[in-house]
Every structure is written in C-alpha cells, then in structure tokens.
Amino acid sequence: MIIVMKQKVSAEQVDAVSQRIRSLGYEPHIIHGESRDVIGAVGDERGKMVLQSLESMAGVEKVVPILKPYKLASREVCPEPSQVELAPGVVIGGAELIVMAGPCSVESEEQIVFTAQAVKRAGARVLRGGAFKPRTSPYSFQGMEEEGLKLLDLARQETGLPIVTEVVNPRDVELVARYADILQVGARNVQNFALLKMLGQLDKPVLLKRGMATTIQEYLMSAEYILSEGNRRVVLCERGIRTFETATRNTLDISAVPVLKEQTHLPVVIDPSHATGHAQLVPSMCYAGVAAGCDGLIVEVHPTPETAASDGPQSLRPAEFADMMLKLKRFAEVAERTLPQVGGC
Secondary structure, three states, X not given: OEEEEOOOOOHHHHHHHHHHHHHOOOEEEEEEOOOOXXXXXXOOHHHHHHHHHHHHOOOEXXXXXXXXXXXXXXXXXXXXXXXXXXXOOEEEOOOEOEEEEEOOEOOOHHHHHHHHHHHHHHOOOEEXXXXXXXXXXXXXXXXXXXXXXXXXXXXXXXXXXXXXXXOOOHHHHHHHHHHOOEEEEOHXXXXXXHHHHHHHOOOOOEEEEOOOOOOHHHHHHHHHHHHHOOOXXXXXXXXXEOOOOOOOOOEOOOOHHHHHHHHEOOOXXXXXXXXXOOHHHHHHHHHHHHHHOOOEEEEEEOOOHHHOOOOHHHOEOHHHHHHHHHHHHHHHXXXXXXXXXXXXX
C-alpha cells in the first residue's frame, strides 16, 4: 500500500503513521517528494487491506494499493525519477549523462592508472575495473582480488575518479565495500538473494546488472531485494540478453531502457561492451542507448586490448574511447543531456 500524506504535514504526523504501519506488521518506507511525502507499507500481501484504516489518521490524504509485485522500485511509490549520488559531485539520474569506463580486469598498476587518466581526460566520471571476476571456466583469469582493489584505490587517488567494481561472493561484501564507491552485481548474480540482501544493508550505491535470461519483472524484483533492506541507491544496468543470435556476444535489449524508465523510478545505464562483445559495435550502441533515454553508460577501455587478461575483443582503446565521447556529446544534446567538457587523449 501507498500512504499519501497531505501537503505540509508535520514530522510528528509522518512518524505517527510510520509507527502505526509497524504495529500492523508492515515496514514503512518514507519517500520525500517535492510537494508531499508518501509512505510505502511493505509486507504480507494477504492482510494488506487492514492498512486502509490509516486514512483516518491525521495528515493522511489517501491510501492506495500498489499493483506491481515490486513495490519500492515501482513508479507507483515514487512517480518522479530518482537521482542517485554515486560519489560527491557525481549524480546519476539527472541532466548529466554519466559515463563509467575502464578495463574488464585490473592487471597491473601501470595498466589501471594509465587507463584511469585516459578515460578521465576523455570525460568519464567513474572508473570501472574488475578485481573479482566470475568466469565461465574455472581455468580463466579470476582477478587480482584484494590486490586489484588496492590498485583501483591507487588509480582513484591519482585521478579523483570514484570506482565501480564487482562483488561476487557475499563473504567479500565487507572487503569490497572498504574500497569501492559503487558495488556492482554481475549478470550471474542478479538472483543471488543472499548477496542482494547484504548489499541492501549498506549505505553505498549498487549497480545491478540484468541477467542474461532475466525478464524485466524478475529484474525489478531483484532490485526490490536491495531496496527492501533500506538501500535506496540502486542503479539498473542493461547488459544484453541471451538469444539465438551468434553474431554478437549477447543481444542488447535497447527496448529495456524505455520500458524500465516507464516501470521504475531507478536510473538506467547500458553496458554495450558485454552486450555486443565487439569493440567496433560499442560506439553505435552507446549512441542508441542515449537516444533511448538511458542515464549513463559503462564501457570497457584497455590500453592494449590484444594483451588483455579478459574481454580484449570488446574493449576500446583510449583513443577510440575519446573519439566516441566527442561524438556522444551530439547525441547527448539531442537527448537533453549534458556531458563534461571533453577532449582528445
């Protein structure tokens, strides 16, 4: 249920309604709007009609059922798009198009610092890089783990860019959170509910990637796991789904962007690198994503893709990334988005 409060209600009235919701066996989630507050009451669906009694309380305008199975992620609870602060001064979901860029895997100090400096010059606002890598084969490079996190931290100190990196195992959440500004959940872990619950208890942004065979509803239910634990700083990432097509690594579901923007208030980014698997296709998909209304991009960039420990064929070289960013500015302007002042490498 959604409890819509009247305009200019007191904090005491909001608190009283929240306490009453708890006494009825539900958890209140307060959303502060521009003109009024709403309170989402989340819990057992079977007895939710008891919440209608809240309409008689002081300050309550109306009580409305939430029709979607995902509650806190829905537009019913929060009609306006959410803005998520990824780091001080870096906000996604607003006018600025946020670009995250960096290598699939952290391989060395020279590699990650050089790449961080290059993508920052080109206009990236966040550095991406994997320290823990879930791989299909147990014999593939699995990442440098904590040593990789330390190198990401060094690159952050050198450039000032906040870092996004993947957490694979629930037991590593505390470790990764000590280093990362944004914690990424990969496609393979989109329904690792134990991991999602732990991330929901942190006060750190979470970049949640869509699974390769996950429906939009299943995807938003995964986001709901994080939101229901109290963490509202969730960013969605479309990274391609598995289809019968073999020309690309996955099929980038561009239509997911406007669908998600219609269904949820959460910011949406796309990952064209994992979606296509081919570096030459990445710029076109970035332009298409911006045209479709995404709030940001996450792109793989490597100084020498031919020697990359993982995902070399889909990684742009720094000069290619800089060129793409210059062209991207035109698409951003048409989409009424802004980009930082960019230049060449």
